[in-house]
Amino acid sequence: MAPAQRCPLCRQTFFCGRGHVYSRKHQRQLKEALERLLPQVEAARKAIRAAQVERYVPEHERCCWCLCCGREVRKHLSHGNLTVLHGGLLEHLASPEHKKATNRFWWENKAEFQMKEKFLISSQDYARFKKSMVKGLDSYEEKEDEVIKEMAAQIREVEHSRRELVRSVLEPQAVPDPEEGSSALGSWKGTNSQVASASQQPSYLDLPPAPELDWMETGQPLTFIGHQDTPGIGNIHSGATPPWMVQDEEYSSGNQQIGPSYEEFLKEKEKQKLKKLPPDRVGANFDHNTSTSVGWLPSFGRVWNNGRRWQSRHQFKTEAAARSKQSHKEKKPNVS
Amino acid sequence: MSFLLPKLTSKKEVDQAIKSTAEKVLVLRFGRDEDPVCLQLDDILSKTSSDLSKMAAIYLVDVDQTPVYTHYFDISYIPSTVFFFNGQHMKVDYGSPDHTKFVGSFKTKQDFIDLVEVIYRGAMRGKLIVQSPIDPKNIPKYDLLYQDI
Numbered sequence: 001m002a003p004a005q006r007c008p009l010c011r012q013t014f015f016c017g018r019g020h021v022y023s024r025k026h027q028r029q030l031k032e033a034l035e036r037l038l039p040q041v042e043a044a045r046k047a048i049r050a051a052q053v054e055r056y057v058p059e060h061e062r063c064c065w066c067l068c069c070g071r072e073v074r075k076h077l078s079h080g081n082l083t084v085l086h087g088g089l090l091e092h093l094a095s096p097e098h099k100k101a102t103n104r105f106w107w108e109n110k111a112e113f114q115m116k117e118k119f120l121i122s123s124q125d126y127a128r129f130k131k132s133m134v135k136g137l138d139s140y141e142e143k144e145d146e147v148i149k150e151m152a153a154q155i156r157e158v159e160h161s162r163r164e165l166v167r168s169v170l171e172p173q174a175v176p177d178p179e180e181g182s183s184a185l186g187s188w189k190g191t192n193s194q195v196a197s198a199s200q201q202p203s204y205l206d207l208p209p210a211p212e213l214d215w216m217e218t219g220q221p222l223t224f225i226g227h228q229d230t231p232g233i234g235n236i237h238s239g240a241t242p243p244w245m246v247q248d249e250e251y252s253s254g255n256q257q258i259g260p261s262y263e264e265f266l267k268e269k270e271k272q273k274l275k276k277l278p279p280d281r282v283g284a285n286f287d288h289n290t291s292t293s294v295g296w297l298p299s300f301g302r303v304w305n306n307g308r309r310w311q312s313r314h315q316f317k318t319e320a321a322a323r324s325k326q327s328h329k330e331k332k333p334n335v336s
Numbered sequence: 337m338s339f340l341l342p343k344l345t346s347k348k349e350v351d352q353a354i355k356s357t358a359e360k361v362l363v364l365r366f367g368r369d370e371d372p373v374c375l376q377l378d379d380i381l382s383k384t385s386s387d388l389s390k391m392a393a394i395y396l397v398d399v400d401q402t403p404v405y406t407h408y409f410d411i412s413y414i415p416s417t418v419f420f421f422n423g424q425h426m427k428v429d430y431g432s433p434d435h436t437k438f439v440g441s442f443k444t445k446q447d448f449i450d451l452v453e454v455i456y457r458g459a460m461r462g463k464l465i466v467q468s469p470i471d472p473k474n475i476p477k478y479d480l481l482y483q484d485i
Contacts, residue, residue, distance in 0.1 A: 277359060280462040283422025288358050294347075298354050300418075300425045301464075303410040303436055303480075309425075309464075316408050323407075 008070070009033060009109060021110045030109050034119075037067050040075075040089060041119055047086040048125050051132040053140040056083050064089055068102040068119070082140065084133055093119070094126035340382040343396045347404050353395050354420055361392040361426070361455050366399050366406065366437075367415035374415045377441035384445050391456045412481050413439045421459040428455065430468040433480040440476030447474055 002017030010029045014020040054060075060083040063072040069092075077087025092098055099120060106116050234240025260268070277284075297313050305312040344350045344364075354362060365381060367374035378396065385394045399406045399414060409418055417438040419426040427435040428451070442448045450469040458466035468475075 274359070278460050278462075281359075281422070282426070282459040282462055282464060283424040286423040288355055288423075292351050292355060296351055297404075297408055298351075298420065298423060298425060300409060301427060301436060302408070303434055320407065 021108070026109070030111055033067055034111065034115060037065075038118065040064050041093065044086040044089045044093065045121070045125075047090065047132075048121075048129040049132060051087070051129060051136040052085045053133070053136040054083050054085065056081050066092060066098065066101075068105040069098055070101075082137070084136065087129075087133065090121060090126065090129055093121040094123055341378065341385060341394055341396050343398070345398060345401050347402050350395075350397060350402055350405060353393075354423055357393045357420070358422065360390070360421075361452055361459065362420040363392050363394040363452070364418045364420070365394070365396050365415055366409065366411050366418065367396075368398060368400070369396070371414055373441050377415045377417070380442050380445050380448055384448055388449060388452055392452045409437060411437070413478055415439075415441065419455050421455070424459075424464065426455050426459060427465040428468050429465065430470065430475050431472040432475055432478070435465065439478050442470070443474040447471075 002015050004013050004015055005017070005020070006013050007020060007026065010026055016023070020026055056078050060076040060078050062075050064075045065071075066073050073092040074088035075086060076089075077084045077091065102116060102119055105111070106113070228235070236242075297316065299309065300312060301309040302312045302316065305315050307315065344353055350364070353364070363381070365374070365377060367377070369375075369378070381394050381396075385392075388394075397405070399411060405411075409416070418436070419428065419438075425436070428438065429435050430438065432439070438451075442451075447470045454466050454469050
């Protein structure tokens with residue numbers, strides 16, 4: 001058994017040594033791979049004659065996998081704003097290292113000899129491609145200039161139509177307005193040779209004020225509440241102190257401090273501690289601060305009471321009444 | 337020893353002590369200052385009061401000056417110690433017939449400290465009656481006087 005070798009084309013490990021290359025499977029894989037590569041190369045070959053130059057688009061960053069060199073190659077050549085289609089691939093195919101790699105690939109994988117030529121680009125072809133590239137660049141520039149000229153013409157047209165509209169609106173107005181309007185228009189015409197959209201803005205400003213004047217006069221009149229100028233006190237325009245900054249007469253500065261006092265702070269601390277205690281402790285809801293009456297008795301489960309704990313107080317009171325009655329009765333015969 | 341602990345001399349003062357002690361065990365010793373067993377108990381109470389200051393507040397009450405509470409708490413033997421927490425009376429099962437108060441004196445300071453701690457923990461958990469940790473040998477024996485017999 002030969003040592004284990006990996007065939008990158010089949011993506012498999014094989015143990016046949018040099019025999020693997022001649023096997024049916026390998027040859028099939030090889031044919032498929034070359035078939036995949038062929039259209040790309042053909043497209044590049046076509047570009048030799050008629051090189052196309054286009055504006056740069058992120059799609060032009062795409063890469064093509066060169067089987068022979070075993071690496072990715074940029075398909076299109078881009079510089080700044082422009083791209084030459086298939087330029088990158090052509091460059092790679094014409095390079096000497098690619099030629100060497102292609103030869104090696106053909107020898108190792110035992111591919112068909114005739115096919116090899118199709119994947120190579122000679123240096124003459126590459127020179128031809130360069131010439132056509134220059135031509136392509138020139139034609140591209142001409143195209144761009146044309147487009148720009150077209151856009152300028154369009155903008156000019158739009159502006160002209162707008163001016164006509166403004167003129168027609170301004171004519172029914174009073175005399176000063178059209179004079180102002182036309183003098184402004186005159187200055188516009190002077191700056192019109194530039195292909196800038198800045199001149200569009202003054203036309204916007206002029207249109208709204210004309211209709212505004214109409215509704216301001218015909219609407220509901222506002223309620224007048226009197227002139228608000230008292231001679232002594234200043235107001236916001238004269239820079240007087242605002243009312244909320246004026247010191248009150250009762251306020252004795254230094255006595256009052258903002259925020260809680262020290263005792264309140266301590267009380268807050270106590271409350272915080274209370275919150276941390278378990279909520280179901282005995283007497284959690286016992287009100288410590290209310291005043292107690294004279295006859296108050298604490299909750300005490302007595303020794304000889306007959307009912308529940310909260311009834312013991314009641315029982316005690318009845319017993320106390322009975323006892324005092326008894327002592328009264330005892331005393332009375334003595335006295336009398 | 338009794339001059340080291342605060343004394344309560346009227347019902348009003350006792351009421352105030354019960355109402356004002358918050359989140360701590362209130363220990364009320366009912367007795368007379370001159371009684372020998374009371375003196376023993378007072379000694380133990382005063383010596384442990386500072387250690388238990390965060391858990392308990394200890395007061396001495398004279399039985400002759402507060403007859404209302406002497407009747408209400410059924411105090412027939414002195415000294416008797418009653419425990420409160422947040423205005424609620426805490427019962428303790430010592431193994432003796434009366435659970436509402438501790439009759440007599442404690443044998444050691446540690447007994448008293450353990451008892452207060454058990455009461456405190458029970459109160460925090462919401463229990464109104466707890467089991468005493470004191471060895472039954474150390475609990476003073478007495479006969480409960482039956483009422484109305």
